[in-house]
Amino acid sequence: MKTFKMGGVHPEENKISNDAAIEVMPVPQQMVVLMNQHLGAPATPVVQKGDKVKVGQLIGEAQAFMCANVHSPVSGTVQKVDTCKDAFGLTKPAVYINVEGDEWMETIDRTPDIKRECTLEPKEIVAKLKEMGIVGLGGATFPAHIKYSIPEGKKAEYLIINAAECEPYLTSDYRVMMEHAEEVCIGVSILRKALGVPNAYIGIESNKPLAIAKMTEMAKQFQGIIVEPLKVKYPQGAEKQLINAVTGRKVPSGKLPIDVGCVVSNLGTAFSVYEAIQKNKPLIENILTVTGKKLPSQHNYIVRIGTTYNDIIKHSIGELPATTGKVISGGTMMGKAVVNLDAPTVKGNSSVLVMDEAEARRNPETACIRCGKCMHACPMGLEPYLFSSLVKNNRIEEAKEHNILDCIECGCCFFSCPANKPLTDEIRLGKNRVRAMMAAKK
Amino acid sequence: MTQQILIAVLVLGVIGAFFAVVLYFVAQKFKVVEDPLIDEVAEVLPGANCGGCGKAGCRAFAEACVSQGNLEGLRCAPGGDAVAQKIAQLLGCAVEQGEPQVAVVRCHPANCGEKRRSNYDGLRSCAFQNTVYTGESGCPFGCLGCGDCVAACQFDAIHMDPATGTPVVDENKCTACGACAKACPRRIIELRNKGKKDRRVYVSCVNKEKGALAMKTCSNACIGCGKCAKVCPMEAITIADNLSYIDFNKCIACRKCVVECPTHAIVDVNFPAPAKKPEAPKPAEAPAAPAPEAVKAPAAQ
């Protein structure tokens, strides 16, 4: 079975919400839609106070190059265009909407029929991805229309769909595969057409045998879709590692996947591409896992983007357990700890993960015993222990020479460190300093 | 026997003489001509290599002084006027008297620490914490409390107050080199004039959020109401981005703004008695905010 070549760890999988079918989360009373739900510049609001909006109507327009459209996930009246504190307490531009009914745009096809045929040309597909505000749902929220506009002189040879879901706890991709296999395959076919590549590979880790069986069965009905079972190892879903696992190619330092002829998209993205292209439905809904060892029940939801964490918690489990120590958006390895539960969810969110106080606390740091576990766990072949001391002593130039910028921040080094040193944090700090140094030199 | 000794002495002597000649010529060839003045200037400097002057270290500063020939735009903050005068003497130029300065932490200590809204559990570095979230206080502009400034200080002049979780500057040790101000990722620390009798008034907040939002996170936040600017006789106060700023060159430390400020964001240090508003009673928010005495306490240390 295929996997990437170097490093990696195997954290406890904890896929406890595997069997919870996707439920529909009710629409909240008030909706706050952040304008930067993607990598890049925030979208510019195109509605004003008092405007009536429908579900799927454009409310934030992408004006910068690295930007994505934002659509209203609800119908109602715009209360104000202002700022809002996001999940990390930072102030971001946002549109407040008072929800009235649930009136969708007429263009959106809400019938349950599955539409297989796609007559659009590749360029039209990319244009529509931009119009519908599709972004990568693997975590980085990279605008899809930029990814699928292959630059001049480069050629895509592989389309790789990331369904590894190597992060512990997360099950949203798994549920999508189990319940919407056909739609996903159509979405993959559309992306394949947009790139003009012969084959698309769907990489699935072998701890999801049912999903592998289902997707393999479904892929037979489509041309050029190959399901690739992968050995369970974190970070299988990281772009460079997935390319390495599926094709054996290696993205060189400082290069992009397209430089080795690969384009990687998340499985959730493929599903939203299907809805956008075939059903005219913009990216206004997310599939979220609500999970945690101490929670009374485990859930997978389809949620309107912008529903607050508190609304989700209230509807799913009532209230957080008294011993809650951490709420994470995303998985335990790369997810972000949330501080403001009143904040709205955004496009890239894949879970609300509740950790107990005892498991959330980091153990105290002890002395480095130079065991080299961080180095052997690093999937990029870097030396985290070295960065730790270089960053501490502000030897930024040397850190750069040791390829600190190649770090993908997967967290394997901290995970495996017996001394509990916050290696990943230190490397992030070092990367920031290297970037600042490079910017200052320019 | 004597012969052997003689030979040994001779051989060693010749070898020694030969290398002495070699050394002499090499030394002549690679001689670096350096102005002896640089050494003299470097001698006068404190030698802490704090980098407060903007140069790589004390030696680099001395080189800059000598090559420039005067002290225009060059100032050693830790050395202060005494050092400036000595250097001027060496260079034979005039020296402009600089106002003595001190580092000032512009975040209200009474708020932080006590009213934590979350518990930061990562790398003890403000620069890193700043990239993760707002910080324990919940204020996106406020002190993060990991002590990057303390680590940056070469003079042991800034310390974390364990009770408040914010740094406190030791006025007697602070040389105003500015290392802490540079280290602070939120630019909370500012170099301000020490003022007459070390008395000074400043806005102890850098929150640029709108008033209501700022008040939500901190009861001592500057809300940009502009009352201070109106009451100031010297027009020393400007309001920008919902934040008031006192120009220390214009301020006469009359403390009218201190009494006027509804959130007690403006603080006065080293004054004998707390400022009092003559007639009006204390504002309604007062119970939530600490009394001016309490605010003063850490800074007056």
Added chain:
Amino acid sequence: MNLLNISGSPHVHSDESTKKIMWRVNMALVPALLVAIAYFGINALLVSIISVAACVLFQWLIEKFILKVPTTVSDGSAVVTGLLLAFNVPATVDMMWIVVIGALVAIGVAKMAFGGLGKNPFNPAIVGRIFLLISFPVQMTTWPQVGGLFPMDFDVATGATPLGAFKEGALPEGVTFMDAFLGHVGGSLGEVSAIAILIGACYLLWKKIITWHIPVAFIGTAFVFSGILWLVDSTAYMDPLMTILTGGIMLGACFMATDMVTTPMAKSGQLIFGFGCGLLTIIIRNWGAYPEGVSFAILLMNCVTPLINRWCKPQRFAN
């Protein structure tokens, strides 16, 4: 509700800790200790206990009163040093006080003077052992003769180790491979039984505390190099199998050359380190003044570990 904890990712940890690693190493040393007690009796036990107690005590005293830092004796690293030091000395009555001096040098000079666990460039137990070997050459080379199982008497007869005897002329009569493998030969307390050491090493390999690189490179090099010499002249040089089974090669290769702190991190560096250790050991044994060279070899290779770390970088992902 509690305050929410906030940190950068990742939010989970493998549950590995320095403490666990050190106590597992101690576990792995137990078989060799048991064999030592079986062959050398109560002396072996007493020397070990005194050595361990002295190491722990010195570390505690230094941390508490000199460095004034939180004490870390519970992490078990001082126990490892104490056990290894005891394993490197003969199980005699004299050793019961000499080993305390060794412990002071090992902990005080080789470890704490450099800043404590993780910062020492040399393996503390080896530094302690070499200090004793140079300071107390007679006591350190007075080996108790192996008698029956579980001898309880303090005044056992002394004799030469196979290596010492070979240095003088020939192997002692009747020492077979099986004797050397099981440990039925003279020697330092913990180094005699190859099988007991290998059991401990297997445990460490299973728990992924050590990798095969250093032991295999060390023992392999020693075997091949001494084999070549033996093929050249089988009377002047020792049989290669006997070479690796006697003396401290097994103990050194499995426990002291695999000390994480003082050995290279990259796999390639570990192979170089093991190779160097094996080569130096055989050179010292055959042409040096001492009959045994393992500890000198490891100490010398410890010196070059920073260099090896500098040159042997892990394979980068795409370079």
